[in-house]
Amino acid sequence: MDYDVIIGFEIHAELKTATKLFCDCEVTYGAPQNTHICPLCTGQPGSLPVLNKKAVEFCVRAGLAMNCSINKYSLFARKNYFYPDLPKGYQISQYELPLCENGYIIINGDDGEAYPVGIKRIHLEEDAGKLVHSSQSISSSEYSLADYNRSGIPLIEIVTDHTTNPMRSVKEARNYLEKIRQILRYIEVSDCTIEKGQFRCDVNISLKKKGSPSYGNRAEIKNMTSFKFISEALEYEIKRQSKLLKEGKKIEQETRLYNEEKKITLPMRSKEDAPDYRYFPDPDLIELELEKEFINEIRKTNPVLPDELLNLITEKYKVSQEDAYLLTRNKAVANFFTECAPHSDDNKKLARWIINNLLKHLEENSLTIESVKIKPKDFASLINLIVKGEVTDRVGKTVLEEMIASGKSPEVIIDAKGLKPIEDTKELNKFVDDAFSAHPEVVEQIQSGETKAINVLIGQVMRSSKGKANANKLRELILERIEKE
Amino acid sequence: MELCDHSAAELGRKLRSKEISAKEIAGSVLKRIEEKDKQYNAFITLTDELALKQAEEVDKKISQNENLSPLAGIPVAIKDNICTKGIATTCGSKILEGYIPPYSSTAVQNLIDDGALIIGKTNLDQFGMGSSTENSHFGPTKNPHNPEYVPGGSSGGSATAVALGESVLAIGTDTGGSVRMPAAFCGVVGMKPTYGRISRYGVVAYASSLDQVGGFGRNVGDTALVLDSICSYDKNDSTSANLPKPNFYPSLKPDLKNLKIGLPKEYFVEGIDTRIKEKILAAVKLLEENGAEVHEVFLPHTKYAISTYYLIATAEASSNLARFDGVRFGYRAKEDVTDLTTMYEKTRSEGFGKEVIRRIMLGSYVLSAGYYDAYYLKAQKVRALIQHDLESAFEKVDCIITPVTPTLPFKIGEKNEDPLQMYLEDIFTVSLNLAGLPGISLNCGYVNEFPVGFQIIGKAFDETTILNTAYAYEQLHSNNK
Numbered sequence: 003m004d005y006d007v008i009i010g011f012e013i014h015a016e017l018k019t020a021t022k023l024f025c026d027c028e029v030t031y032g033a034p035q036n037t038h039i040c041p042l043c044t045g046q047p048g049s050l051p052v053l054n055k056k057a058v059e060f061c062v063r064a065g066l067a068m069n070c071s072i073n074k075y076s077l078f079a080r081k082n083y084f085y086p087d088l089p090k091g092y093q094i095s096q097y098e099l100p101l102c103e104n105g106y107i108i109i110n111g112d113d114g115e116a117y118p119v120g121i122k123r124i125h126l127e128e129d130a131g132k133l134v135h136s137s138q139s140i141s142s143s144e145y146s147l148a149d150y151n152r153s154g155i156p157l158i159e160i161v162t163d164h165t166t167n168p169m170r171s172v173k174e175a176r177n178y179l180e181k182i183r184q185i186l187r188y189i190e191v192s193d194c195t196i197e198k199g200q201f202r203c204d205v206n207i208s209l210k211k212k213g214s215p216s217y218g219n220r221a222e223i224k225n226m227t228s229f230k231f232i233s234e235a236l237e238y239e240i241k242r243q244s245k246l247l248k249e250g251k252k253i254e255q256e257t258r259l260y261n262e263e264k265k266i267t268l269p270m271r272s273k274e275d276a277p278d279y280r281y282f283p284d285p286d287l288i289e290l291e292l293e294k295e296f297i298n299e300i301r302k303t304n305p306v307l308p309d310e311l312l313n314l315i316t317e318k319y320k321v322s323q324e325d326a327y328l329l330t331r332n333k334a335v336a337n338f339f340t341e342c343a344p345h346s347d348d349n350k351k352l353a354r355w356i357i358n359n360l361l362k363h364l365e366e367n368s369l370t371i372e373s374v375k376i377k378p379k380d381f382a383s384l385i386n387l388i389v390k391g392e393v394t395d396r397v398g399k400t401v402l403e404e405m406i407a408s409g410k411s412p413e414v415i416i417d418a419k420g421l422k423p424i425e426d427t428k429e430l431n432k433f434v435d436d437a438f439s440a441h442p443e444v445v446e447q448i449q450s451g452e453t454k455a456i457n458v459l460i461g462q463v464m465r466s467s468k469g470k471a472n473a474n475k476l477r478e479l480i481l482e483r484i485e486k487e
Numbered sequence: 488m489e490l491c492d493h494s495a496a497e498l499g500r501k502l503r504s505k506e507i508s509a510k511e512i513a514g515s516v517l518k519r520i521e522e523k524d525k526q527y528n529a530f531i532t533l534t535d536e537l538a539l540k541q542a543e544e545v546d547k548k549i550s551q552n553e554n555l556s557p558l559a560g561i562p563v564a565i566k567d568n569i570c571t572k573g574i575a576t577t578c579g580s581k582i583l584e585g586y587i588p589p590y591s592s593t594a595v596q597n598l599i600d601d602g603a604l605i606i607g608k609t610n611l612d613q614f615g616m617g618s619s620t621e622n623s624h625f626g627p628t629k630n631p632h633n634p635e636y637v638p639g640g641s642s643g644g645s646a647t648a649v650a651l652g653e654s655v656l657a658i659g660t661d662t663g664g665s666v667r668m669p670a671a672f673c674g675v676v677g678m679k680p681t682y683g684r685i686s687r688y689g690v691v692a693y694a695s696s697l698d699q700v701g702g703f704g705r706n707v708g709d710t711a712l713v714l715d716s717i718c719s720y721d722k723n724d725s726t727s728a729n730l731p732k733p734n735f736y737p738s739l740k741p742d743l744k745n746l747k748i749g750l751p752k753e754y755f756v757e758g759i760d761t762r763i764k765e766k767i768l769a770a771v772k773l774l775e776e777n778g779a780e781v782h783e784v785f786l787p788h789t790k791y792a793i794s795t796y797y798l799i800a801t802a803e804a805s806s807n808l809a810r811f812d813g814v815r816f817g818y819r820a821k822e823d824v825t826d827l828t829t830m831y832e833k834t835r836s837e838g839f840g841k842e843v844i845r846r847i848m849l850g851s852y853v854l855s856a857g858y859y860d861a862y863y864l865k866a867q868k869v870r871a872l873i874q875h876d877l878e879s880a881f882e883k884v885d886c887i888i889t890p891v892t893p894t895l896p897f898k899i900g901e902k903n904e905d906p907l908q909m910y911l912e913d914i915f916t917v918s919l920n921l922a923g924l925p926g927i928s929l930n931c932g933y934v935n936e937f938p939v940g941f942q943i944i945g946k947a948f949d950e951t952t953i954l955n956t957a958y959a960y961e962q963l964h965s966n967n968k
C-alpha cells in the first residue's frame with residue numbers, strides 16, 4: 003500500500019463500582035426503568051455531586067496498569083450540551099488535569115514485535131441515561147422514554163496518543179481493543195461487556211503518504227457496537243480515504259457513522275459543526291488531591307496483569323508461548339492453570355488439557371470456569387493419572403465431564419464408576435490372549451519387524467476392556483508375549 | 488405590639504415559661520400576613536397548615552417538658568429557591584411551574600429538626616438574579632417602608648416578611664449581596680456567613696462558587712439564632728466546611744475592646760449617596776468612641792469586583808440553569824413544538840424571565856471556545872487578586888466596615904430598563920462572595936423613611952467577631968436613639 007494508516011481510539015468503559023459516581027444509587031444493569039435514581043442523577047434543582055472514592059481508585063488502577071503517571075491534583079469539569087438523556091444539561095467529566103496521563107500498553111505489532119501504543123490520558127466521567135425511542139431515532143419518533151438508571155454510572159475514558167505509536171493496521175487496532183479489554187477485566191474494574199454498553203468505542207483514522215511527516219485529516223467514527231463492526235468500518239475507511247487521496251482530493255475532518263447493514267461509513271457532522279462544550283471546572287467539586295499512600299496502596303494491591311501472567315506461565319511452567327497466550331486470554335482460566343500447576347507432573351500436558359478439553363467443554367455448554375465446581379488439585383491429579391497411563395485419554399475425558407458436573411475428585415469417580423484401570427497381569431493376559439488369537443496376521447507383522455503394528459493390538463485390548471487396561475503395562479505384556487512366541 | 492413583632496429570643500422565653508403557645512405565635516404571624524401580604528407580596532407560597540401542625544407539636548413537647556432547641560416554635564420564612572420537600576419551590580420563575588421537590592435542603596431540614604415553624608416560601612428575583620425583587624414571575628415585592636419602592640433583592644421577600652412581622656426570622660441566599668442588600672433596604676439584619684458554613688445541598692444553584700445561604704432577623708441576636716440552626720457540615724455538599732456546629736447566639740458579647748476596624752477608602756468614593764456615607768461614618772465613629780480602633784485599609788482591586796462577579800456568576804449560571812429544559816420537571820412549552828430543539832427553545836424562552844435569559848447568554852458567551860481565556864479565566868485571576876486584597880487587609884484589622892449599597896431604595900420600575908445601573912447596586916457586596924468571606928448588614932439610621940445599612944466584613948470562618956461588633960453597635964445605637 004502507498005499509505006501509512008494511523009488509528010486511534012477513545013474507549014469508554016463502565017466501572018463496576020457498587021454505587022454511581024456522584025450519588026449513592028446502585029449501579030445495576032437491566033433493572034426496571036428508573037428504579038435506581040435520586041435527585042442528583044435525575045438533575046433535580048439543588049442537588050449536588052459527591053465523588054465516589056472507589057471510582058477514583060478504579061481509574062487509578064487502570065492508569066497504573068496502563069503505565070500512566072497519576073496526577074496528584076486533578077479537576078472535574080462540566081461538559082455542557084443539551085440532550086434528554088443528560089439530566090443536568092452537562093456531564094461531569096475531566097478536561098484539564100485528568101487523573102491519569104502519558105501511559106502505554108503493549109500489543110502484538112504486525113511485525114511480530116511487541117508494540118507499545120501510547121495512551122494520552124485516562125479520565126473519570128459520568129454516564130448519561132438511556133433513551134428508548136418509539137421509532138428509529140429521536141427525530142422520527144412520536145415519543146421517547148428516558149431511563150435514568152444508567153445516569154451517573156462511572157466511566158473511564160481511555161484516549162490513545164496519536165503521536166506515540168498509534169495503531170498502523172486494522173489488525174493492530176483489533177489487538178489494541180482486545181488488550182485494553184483484557185487489562186480492564188484482569189484488574190477487575192469493568193466487565194467490558196459490549197452488549198451491555200459497558201465498553202464503547204469511538205475510533206479515528208487518518209492516512210498519510212508513506213514516509214510523509216504530515217498527517218492527513220482524521221475521520222472519527224462514533225458509537226461502534228462490536229469489534230467486528232470496528233474492523234469493517236476501518237477497512238472501509240482505508241479504502242475510502244486512499245481512493246480520495248489517489249484522486250488528489252482532500253479528506254475532511256469529520257465525524258462519521260458506520261452503517262452496519264451496508265457496511266459503509268456516512269458523514270454525521272463536519273468539523274465546523276462540532277459542538278462547543280464550554281468546559282469549565284465544576285464549582286460543585288473541589289480539586290481532587292491524591293495522597294501518595296493512596297496511590298501506593300493501589301499500586302501494591304493492583305491485581306496481576308495479563309503480560310505478567312503470560313511471562314510466569316512460559317518461564318516458570320515452561321508452557322509454549324502460544325498455549326500461554328490462549329490460557330491468559332481469560333484471567334480465571336490463567337489462574338486455574340497456575341493453581342493446578344504446582345500439583346501437576348507435566349505442565350505442558352496440563353495446559354493442553356485445559357485448552358483442548360476443559361475450555362472446549364465449557365464453551366460447548368456455555369459455562370464459565372468460575373461456575374464449575376472442579377478443584378485445581380483434582381484436575382492436576384487427573385492429568386497425573388493420564389501421564390502415568392493409569393487412565394487413558396478416553397476415560398480421562400469421561401472422568402473430566404463428571405468432575406465438572408459433580409466437583410468430585412477423579413479417584414472417587416473412577417472408583418464409583420468402575421473405571422479403575424486393570425492392573426492385574428492375569429486379567430490383562432486374558433485380553434491379550436483374545437487379541438492374539440483374533441489377529442494372528444498382526445502378530446506376524448510385528449514379528450517380521452513392523453513394531454508399530456503393536457498399536458493395533460493395544461487398540462483392540464482397549465476396546466474390549468472399555469479403555470480400562472493400563473496402557474503401559476499392556477504394552478509390556480504384549481512385547482513379552484511376542485518375544486515368547 | 489403583637490406577638491409577631493417580638494424578637495425570637497423573647498418569644499422563646501415566653502414559650503418556655505408557658506406564657507404563650509407556639510400556636511399563638513403562628514396565629515399572630517399568619518394574621519399579619521393576612522393583613523399585609525396582599526399589598527407587599529412577600530410570599531409566593533404560604534405553608535400555614537404546616538406551620539400550625541409544627542406549632543402543635545412544639546406545644547405538645549412543651550406540655551411534656553421536653554428539651555427544646557432555641558428555634559422551637561419560632562416562625563421562619565424560606566426564600567423560594569431553597570428546596571422544601573412536598574412544597575412547591577419556584578425560584579420565582581415560570582420555568583419551575585408545578586415543581587415540587589422530592590427532598591428538602593439541608594438548611595431547611597435543620598430548621599425543621601429544630602422545631603422552627605415553616606411559614607412559607609418568599610418572593611425573589613428569578614433564581615436570585617436581581618437586586619430589587621422585581622424580576623419575579625409572581626410580581627414585585629414592595630418595600631415595607633414605602634410600597635412604591637423596591638425592598639432590594641434578590642431575597643426581597645424574606646427581608647420584607649421579617650420587617651413587616653409576617654415572619655420572625657427568614658433565610659435567603661446571597662450570591663452577590665442578595666441577603667445583605669435587601670436587609671439594608673428593609674432595615675433588618677441580614678448575614679451571609681463564610682462560604683462553606685451552610686450546606687448548599689437543596690439550594691437551587693445560581694452561581695455555585697458564590698452562592699451561600701444567609702439569615703434574617705430584626706436584631707443581631709435573632710440573626711445569630713437562625714444561623715446557629717442552619718450552619719452545619721454536610722457530607723452532601725463537597726464544598727461544605729467540616730467544622731463543628733457554631734454557637735453564635737450563646738457566645739454573643741458586645742465587646743469592642745482592642746477591636747481593629749478597617750475602613751477601605753475605595754468604598755467611600757464617588758457614586759455613593761453622601762447621606763449614606765455620613766450615616767456609616769457616624770456608625771464607625773460611635774464604635775471608635777466606645778473602644779474600637781479604626782485603620783485605613785486598601786482594597787485596590789475593588790473596582791474590578793463587579794465585572795469579575797458578572798463574568799463568573801453568569802458563566803456558572805449558564806451551566807447551572809441548563810437542567811431547566813422541560814424534559815423532567817417544571818414548565819414545558821406545548822404550542823408550536825415541532826421537534827426536540829423547538830421544545831427546548833420555546834420552553835426556555837417562555838419559562839425564564841428576561842434577566843435570567845440575559846445572564847445565561849452572557850455566561851454562555853464567556854465560556855465559549857475562543858473567549859474562555861479572555862473572560863472566564865481572567866475573571867478567576869482577578870478574583871484571586873480581590874481575595875488577596877482582603878487577606879492582606881485582614882493581617883492588620885479584625886473586621887472591615889463598608890456601605891451595603893451606593894443608593895437608597897429606588898422606585899419600582901425605576902432601574903428596570905438599565906441593567907448596568909442595577910448591577911452597580913451590588914458594588915459593595917460582591918467582593919465578599921468572590922472571596923467567600925462572611926458579612927453582616929445592619930441598620931445605622933434612616934434618610935427620610937428609608938433605612939440605611941452598613942456592612943461588617945469578617946475573616947473566613949470568624950463570624951463571631953462581626954456578630955459581636957454588630958451586637959455592640961446595635962446596643963450603642965439604640966441607647967443613642
Ligand SMILES: [Zn+2]
Nearest residue numbers: 025027040043
Ligand atoms: Zn442517584
